[in-house]
Amino acid sequence: MTGSPAPFDLGLAARARQIVDAAMAMLEEMGWPALTMRPLADRLGMRAPSIYKHFANRDQIKAALVAEGLIEMGQLLHAVVDTGGSVRDVLSAYRAAGLRSPNLYRLTTFGSLDRATLPDGLEEWSGTPFYLVTGDEHLAQALWSFAHGMLTLELDGRYPPGSHLDRTWEIGAARFTPAGA
Amino acid sequence: MTGSPAPFDLGLAARARQIVDAAMAMLEEMGWPALTMRPLADRLGMRAPSIYKHFANRDQIKAALVAEGLIEMGQLLHAVVDTGGSVRDVLSAYRAAGLRSPNLYRLTTFGSLDRATLPDGLEEWSGTPFYLVTGDEHLAQALWSFAHGMLTLELDGRYPPGSHLDRTWEIGAARFTPAGA
């Protein structure tokens, strides 16, 4: 009963909603660099300049995708902690979400995000599960950092081939689980 | 006496060396996206197409920069462990290197790197300090992941303003230091 179901709404008009949906599909199919204005417009049966009637520029589309990514991840992790999940469970849900939508995860977490363009409090809300499961601000940050580092390196194939990443994730879960749990 | 001083050489001809040096300077000044061929050529007093006499494409320049980044980081961390550094010391050197050259760090660690274009063994060598200081493969990977996650999130300003990141780094050092140390 800690976090309500989905307290964030991007407030997009119908056409803008369609654009974001199409962009989200393209993002996962081809990655952010390949998500360019003309192909995106093609998929919607229109021309690139028309997109600018709904979004000021490409970065605002990115901002909408990032917001959706944060909402999705936040919902997932809040659901885990709301049902009494452990540090291990949070990590495992985090990993699963990233592996399911690698390009969305990368987009959401890479680079400094424009807090101005994000719904108020979204960023904080999406991160609180780490606090709820550790009970300590700094431990929560350390846990989040570990999870983020693991996931990006895993997604980018940076670990030596044949690594048993399950074991490594497990070590993180063990080392970051607070004493009284 | 574990790691020799600098066992890697990119084997660049004189002009190629100048190009990489100029690119490295531009990288730190303006970031990778702004490091484009025409301005890079300008800085060298030549035209963009002439660069292609020395590098097949922009990605090969990137590869050279990444290699230099790995070498620099590797030397730094090897020096730390060779002089008996602890997990804490390795983390602190890693963090300092990233804060000193944020754009190089980002370039080096983001995305899947073309192992083919890298000197043989460079990647592994640059990562072994984490193994040397933990004595366990999976613990080393977990430590590296934590450090990488911390650093990218710190560089991108992703932690809430006013966070005491020293404390968070310290927690990671404590939690990942092996028992008998």
Add this chain to the structure above:
DNA sequence: ACTAGGAGGCTAACACCGTTAGCCACGCCT
């Protein structure tokens, strides 16, 4: 009922991007 105006599409165009083709001058080796 007519009209003003906004919403949302379009084409043409600009500056910049990485990259290629083709040309040319210099210096070295035979």
Add this chain to the structure above:
DNA sequence: AGGCGTGGCTAACGGTGTTAGCCTCCTAGT
């Protein structure tokens, strides 16, 4: 002397985000 590789150049191509300017349709107001 002659050939040729090295390394520079200009011109150009297709693609990028983005803007300007135009037009059409639907809606709201008088």
